[in-house]
Amino acid sequence: xxxxxxxxxxxxxxxxxxxxxxxxxxxxxxxxxxxxxxxxxxxxxxxxxxxxxxxxxxxxxxxxxxxxxxxxxxxxxxxxxxxxxxxxxxxxxxxxxxxxxxxxxxxxxxxx
Numbered sequence: 001x002x003x004x005x006x007x008x009x010x011x012x013x014x015x016x017x018x019x020x021x022x023x024x025x026x027x028x029x030x031x032x033x034x035x036x037x038x039x040x041x042x043x044x045x046x047x048x049x050x051x052x053x054x055x056x057x058x059x060x061x062x063x064x065x066x067x068x069x070x071x072x073x074x075x076x077x078x079x080x081x082x083x084x085x086x087x088x089x090x091x092x093x094x095x096x097x098x099x100x101x102x103x104x105x106x107x108x109x110x111x112x
Contacts, residue, residue, distance in 0.1 A: 070101065071098060
């Protein structure tokens with residue numbers, strides 16, 4: 001003859017299910033907390049990204065202005081009849097600087 005289930009065995013199954021449900025709810029709560037933290041991280045990264053774009057844009061405008069001034073100065077040095085050897089030498093020395101500024105502007109444009 002089979003014995004009826006003991007009260008502890010009968011209660012064990014629903015208690016186990018309740019424990020599993022609690023564990024699942026805790027996992028969901030943890031995931032939700034992690035998602036909330038992830039949202040905060042995304043927001044902060046978005047603000048950083050916007051700041052970087054603003055700074056890069058400002059530097060690009062300044063670099064473009066400097067490039068235009070240097071380009072005009074180089075044209076005057078290369079074309080000036082009064083410049084002579086000294087002007088040509090100075091223009092020759094400034095050409096790499098102009099090329100570096102153009103490359104830097106190109107790189108900033110690529111990043112934007």
